[in-house]
Amino acid sequence: FGTEKQKEYFLPRIVNVDDWWCEGFSEPDAGSDLASLKTRAVRDGDHYVVNGQKIWTSLAQYSDWIFCLVRTDPDAKKQLGISFLLIDLKTPGVTVRPIQLFDGYHEVCEVFFDNVRVPIENRVGEENRGWEYAKFVLGNGRVTIACVGLSKERIRRIKELAARTRIGGERLIDCADFRKKVAAVEVQLKALEMTQLRVVANSTKLQKGAQDPASSILKIKGSEIQQATAELLMDVIGPYALPYQSEDDFRRKEPPIGPEWAGPIAPAYFNGRKVPIYSGSDEIQKNIIAKAVLGLSSKSA
Numbered sequence: 001f002g003t004e005k006q007k008e009y010f011l012p013r014i015v016n017v018d019d020w021w022c023e024g025f026s027e028p029d030a031g032s033d034l035a036s037l038k039t040r041a042v043r044d045g046d047h048y049v050v051n052g053q054k055i056w057t058s059l060a061q062y063s064d065w066i067f068c069l070v071r072t073d074p075d076a077k078k079q080l081g082i083s084f085l086l087i088d089l090k091t092p093g094v095t096v097r098p099i100q101l102f103d104g105y106h107e108v109c110e111v112f113f114d115n116v117r118v119p120i121e122n123r124v125g126e127e128n129r130g131w132e133y134a135k136f137v138l139g140n141g142r143v144t145i146a147c148v149g150l151s152k153e154r155i156r157r158i159k160e161l162a163a164r165t166r167i168g169g170e171r172l173i174d175c176a177d178f179r180k181k182v183a184a185v186e187v188q189l190k191a192l193e194m195t196q197l198r199v200v201a202n203s204t205k206l207q208k209g210a211q212d213p214a215s216s217i218l219k220i221k222g223s224e225i226q227q228a229t230a231e232l233l234m235d236v237i238g239p240y241a242l243p244y245q246s247e248d249d250f251r252r253k254e255p256p257i258g259p260e261w262a263g264p265i266a267p268a269y270f271n272g273r274k275v276p277i278y279s280g281s282d283e284i285q286k287n288i289i290a291k292a293v294l295g296l297s298s299k300s301a
């Protein structure tokens, strides 16, 4: 959708990781109902002046640029008044504020725009057609969010650690119940991989700019499998998921309880609860599947 000039400048820098980008779509009152976004961009000569706020912007504190949805026509139907801007985060008037999460990590941020001047040449595509471009970005994103590679690696790790873990003298990897659980997830993952390959193969047959709504299936199944593998890892570490060590233990520099590899597993399990939420929650994906894949309307329910 970008101009040749935009592609020539930005694409090599993205490939080379010269620039780090973040996604400025969600706002405090526009998450699932993204088209309600209010961040306003008003034309002033050869610039837009942007005012508003984004939230849950992943890793914005490390980013150089943000691709942003902004409202350019407040009078149009909400999906039709949105444009897609590329904004340099060093522009005066941009403030990035990391949000402290309950696990201590600053994974998401608030991004504020206060009279931020953005050259019109930094708009992607046509004015007021940003919603179409955003749907394309989100659809493609959901193909990769399926995280097939990550889940394969997790299953390899689960097997490796289960081979080192003993329950009542038996290796966990040899326990029938545990093997059944791992096999069930592996079967699901294989099906996900095949579906992902089908969606990718199908993408060459789509019209330019269209995306396959089946990517929503990938997002849902991918997030279910990521949660299932995180749970299996919790099964492997068992009581070492939340070992109790008193302040005295720390003062006496007692060695940590449990194997050294157990430490990150429980925090990763809790952190993984985010997956069914970002890039459109599971409920929203189900709505997309109902409408765009199964052809159901809200009246057919």
Ligand SMILES: Cc1cc2nc3c(=O)[nH]c(=O)nc-3n(C[C@H](O)[C@H](O)[C@H](O)COP(=O)(O)OP(=O)(O)OC[C@H]3O[C@@H](n4cnc5c(N)ncnc54)[C@H](O)[C@@H]3O)c2cc1C
Pocket (backbone or CB within 6 Å): 022, 023, 024, 025, 026, 027, 028, 030, 031, 032, 033, 055, 056, 057, 058, 059, 107, 108, 274, 277, 278, 279, 280, 281, 282, 283, 284, 287
């Ligand atoms: C870790 C993380 C990283 C993120 N990174 C980014 C980012 O980089 N950039 C960005 O723009 N956004 C990002 N987000 C925001 C994310 O896209 C939104 O959180 C998500 O779209 C849900 O919006 P919301 O939080 O406003 O929840 P809401 O929209 O308020 O939804 C609350 C609940 O209601 C349900 N719900 C809402 N509407 C419907 C409906 N019509 N039918 C059925 N159920 C419904 C939802 O499924 C959800 O369970 C991130 C979120 C997380 C958790």
